[in-house]
Amino acid sequence: MPKIYFLDVTNRDGVQTARLGLSKLEKTLINIYLNEMGVFQSEFGFPTTRHESIYLQANLELAEMGVLHPMRLEGWIRAIASDVESAFKLVPNIRHLNLSISTSDQMIKGKFQGRKTREDIINCMVEAVDAARALGAESIGVNAEDASRTDLDFLIKFGLAAKEHGADRFRYCDTLGYDNPFTIYETIKALAENVGMAIEQHCHGDLGMAVGNSIAGAKGAIDGGQDAYINTTLNGLGERAGNADLVATILAATKSKGFADEYQLAGSVDLSKAWKVAKFASYAFGVPIPINQPGVGSNAFAHESGIHADGVLKDPQNYELYGYEELGRGEPEFVYTGREICAGEYSGISGFSHVMGKIEVSFNNKEEANEVLELVRYANVESQKPLVEDELLFIAKYPQIAKKLLTLTPLG
Numbered sequence: 001m002p003k004i005y006f007l008d009v010t011n012r013d014g015v016q017t018a019r020l021g022l023s024k025l026e027k028t029l030i031n032i033y034l035n036e037m038g039v040f041q042s043e044f045g046f047p048t049t050r051h052e053s054i055y056l057q058a059n060l061e062l063a064e065m066g067v068l069h070p071m072r073l074e075g076w077i078r079a080i081a082s083d084v085e086s087a088f089k090l091v092p093n094i095r096h097l098n099l100s101i102s103t104s105d106q107m108i109k110g111k112f113q114g115r116k117t118r119e120d121i122i123n124c125m126v127e128a129v130d131a132a133r134a135l136g137a138e139s140i141g142v143n144a145e146d147a148s149r150t151d152l153d154f155l156i157k158f159g160l161a162a163k164e165h166g167a168d169r170f171r172y173c174d175t176l177g178y179d180n181p182f183t184i185y186e187t188i189k190a191l192a193e194n195v196g197m198a199i200e201q202h203c204h205g206d207l208g209m210a211v212g213n214s215i216a217g218a219k220g221a222i223d224g225g226q227d228a229y230i231n232t233t234l235n236g237l238g239e240r241a242g243n244a245d246l247v248a249t250i251l252a253a254t255k256s257k258g259f260a261d262e263y264q265l266a267g268s269v270d271l272s273k274a275w276k277v278a279k280f281a282s283y284a285f286g287v288p289i290p291i292n293q294p295g296v297g298s299n300a301f302a303h304e305s306g307i308h309a310d311g312v313l314k315d316p317q318n319y320e321l322y323g324y325e326e327l328g329r330g331e332p333e334f335v336y337t338g339r340e341i342c343a344g345e346y347s348g349i350s351g352f353s354h355v356m357g358k359i360e361v362s363f364n365n366k367e368e369a370n371e372v373l374e375l376v377r378y379a380n381v382e383s384q385k386p387l388v389e390d391e392l393l394f395i396a397k398y399p400q401i402a403k404k405l406l407t408l409t410p411l412g
Ligand SMILES: [Zn+2]
Pocket: 013, 175, 202, 204, 238, 239, 243
């Protein structure tokens, strides 16, 4: 029986979104949290973007060290052979790639302005797939951008050409959030049956259906005999109205009416990390979690009206589909309001030692403490907000990796 995999794209779609961004250390912590949650793959960045390359290499080093294991780290690039070459030049150890190209007539005409035909699109994509394989890619996904506005026949042709050249997965991008659960189910089922390759669903929320479409698409892939890979982001943040939210999609796949009886997740997903990862993403992006966010919103388990409160007190299942404990919620959150010493870009050694002592980090000597302090200062220059405990612990534990994450060399 084919299975459902989660493939998080926060570190690609999330960060390319207008007004949103993350420091390289924040991106790294997100990878660590996604790995802890049991997410199959993180689309961890852009291997052809120079300021990403050291971060990408450092994360691949963390994977080799076993810190980011067993999650796959995959890079997103355009499906152009020269981009594949640049990716391997900048990040030689990259092993998993998704290659993206527009497939709809709207975009072929509207973006390429008559310079490319449908045939050119397929040729460009297969050349990129061949180049990726030749340069050592272990897994290759091909992304059909704007697939939901592309003729099915052309999508099948595109998918078959990719498969023939050794691609492993077909990413169906509902780039504009145009699909609905009925249309995406039919299209993805047809793709699974006719292309015979695992299908990814990349859904956006412009019509408020990203999670529903992802689940319907996954059903289509599995009914068509193929594994389903659902693209998600943390807190649903992504281009425009956003993507399918990771936590909401896991909840939908495991708790919605009858779905889990027929369709199963690959591996084990640890929902108890949901609260921590959603809170961190909110802090790092500087975007509050909506009060009504599934599972992690502050009202997700709040009851006030007489009938609801009475009902939930008698039996929580009267008004709750799942328990807050499952999502790692329930610990009180205290906001300290007394004297506080923060670690920042202008910190000195005395204040810094105090902060680290509070989280039980001690140093062997003054030199070591000064080194870590210097890294913390640089991390703060990048993030421009106080570092969270896990960031400070990461820097203290992996100073050499942190140094790489903080290294930026423009025009070098
Ligand atoms: Zn997207």
